[in-house]
Amino acid sequence: MGICRSKEKDEVNTSLYEEKQKEAAEHEGAHLPAQPTPAWVEPGTTTKATGDEHAATAKATEAVTNTTAETTGAKPGSAATSAETGPSTTAEVNGAGSLALSGACIVFVLGGPGSGKGTQCDMIVKKYGFVHLSAGDLLREEVKKGTDLGKEIEGIMKEGNLVPTPITVKLLREAMEKSSSGTFLIDGFPREIHQAEAFEQEVKPPQLVIFYDCPEDVLLERLLKRAKTSGRSDDNKETIRKRFKTFLDCTMPVVEHYERQGLLVKISAVPPPDVVFKDTEKAIEKACGHGVSKEQKDLAASYINALPDQ
Ligand SMILES: Nc1ncnc2c1ncn2[C@@H]1O[C@H](COP(=O)(O)OP(=O)(O)O)[C@@H](O)[C@H]1O
Numbered sequence: 001m002g003i004c005r006s007k008e009k010d011e012v013n014t015s016l017y018e019e020k021q022k023e024a025a026e027h028e029g030a031h032l033p034a035q036p037t038p039a040w041v042e043p044g045t046t047t048k049a050t051g052d053e054h055a056a057t058a059k060a061t062e063a064v065t066n067t068t069a070e071t072t073g074a075k076p077g078s079a080a081t082s083a084e085t086g087p088s089t090t091a092e093v094n095g096a097g098s099l100a101l102s103g104a105c106i107v108f109v110l111g112g113p114g115s116g117k118g119t120q121c122d123m124i125v126k127k128y129g130f131v132h133l134s135a136g137d138l139l140r141e142e143v144k145k146g147t148d149l150g151k152e153i154e155g156i157m158k159e160g161n162l163v164p165t166p167i168t169v170k171l172l173r174e175a176m177e178k179s180s181s182g183t184f185l186i187d188g189f190p191r192e193i194h195q196a197e198a199f200e201q202e203v204k205p206p207q208l209v210i211f212y213d214c215p216e217d218v219l220l221e222r223l224l225k226r227a228k229t230s231g232r233s234d235d236n237k238e239t240i241r242k243r244f245k246t247f248l249d250c251t252m253p254v255v256e257h258y259e260r261q262g263l264l265v266k267i268s269a270v271p272p273p274d275v276v277f278k279d280t281e282k283a284i285e286k287a288c289g290h291g292v293s294k295e296q297k298d299l300a301a302s303y304i305n306a307l308p309d310q
């Protein structure tokens with residue numbers, strides 16, 4: 001399991017992320033988001049850092065948090081200012097973007113690289129109007145920005161390894177809070193057990209976990225074909241092999257975890273997309289309700305938007 005990230009490694013990296021925020025605040029006008037302490041970290045135990053380093057990290061977080069609150073015009077107690085008052089809790093996170101998240105239907109979409117997660121998510125969105133958040137896409141957007149953090153993420157992805165949990169959870173949570181929808185497809189996440197734990201603590205547990213099951217030889221063939229047009233630096237034979245290993249070592253335990261909880265629906269991803277979609281439809285309708293249509297979701301979202309600010 002050498003390549004899976006441990007909780008401890010991620011805690012160290014949290015302070016690294018905060019340092020990057022500080023640099024960005026100083027040099028680029030503070031447009032990087034604030035990084036709240038992950039829910040599992042007790043205050044004062046974030047890293048093996050010295051007292052001085054703790055003080056510097058706290059200062060950096062405070063500086064960036066204040067600027068973020070100013071730029072977003074966030075109200076005291078809202079998600080954007082929660083880092084000022086300590087580790088974020090579900091209540092705080094839900095406090096602002098709130099109504100939508102507390103009643104949200106969250107579906108995790110898992111499967112090996114190339115199993116068709118993105119393809120099925122596109123079809124689900126078309127039929128049911130879910131908001132599709134791909135963890136991989138959010139990370140690639142960060143890479144495109146060309147920041148130090150983006151460069152670091154790029155290096156990790158090129159090796160077929162996993163990006164630290166606090167970064168991915170934060171990107172997902174922010175994207176969810178920006179959305180007025182109450183139904184989310186979270187694609188390619190959680191990739192390891194403690195990503196699942198962090199997300200459940202900071203946002204909420206999923207209603208359903210879909211796992212697209214596909215043998216490696218089929219996955220490899222699809223990915224090599226996709227490589228011709230995807231422009232993805234990780235769609236090459238060497239990185240694909242590493243991604244398969246990461247999937248088996250780190251993500252299969254997540255699949256088993258949700259199977260034990262009775263939340264998992266395993267679907268064969270080998271048939272053509274429209275055949276796979278028949279099973280997908282059944283799973284979605286059972287977990288999130290029959291007759292969820294895009295129109296109904298849009299209507300619900302418009303009611304939520306019309307509510308006065310708290
Ligand atoms: N059921 C399927 N049968 C054959 N090819 C598929 C199927 N689903 C997806 N593909 C193709 O396989 C490749 C990987 O699919 P994609 O949705 O990008 O996978 P993932 O998001 O899991 O990496 C794409 O080129 C896609 O067109």
Ligand SMILES: Nc1ccn([C@@H]2O[C@H](COP(=O)(O)OP(=O)(O)O)[C@@H](O)[C@H]2O)c(=O)n1
Nearest residue numbers: 113114135136157160161162163188189191
């Ligand atoms: N939760 C996640 C999702 C993706 N990633 C990274 O992003 C890469 C691409 O993931 P993806 O979901 O876009 O693509 P596939 O590997 O499923 O085809 C992974 O190999 C990881 O390096 C991550 O670190 N953590």
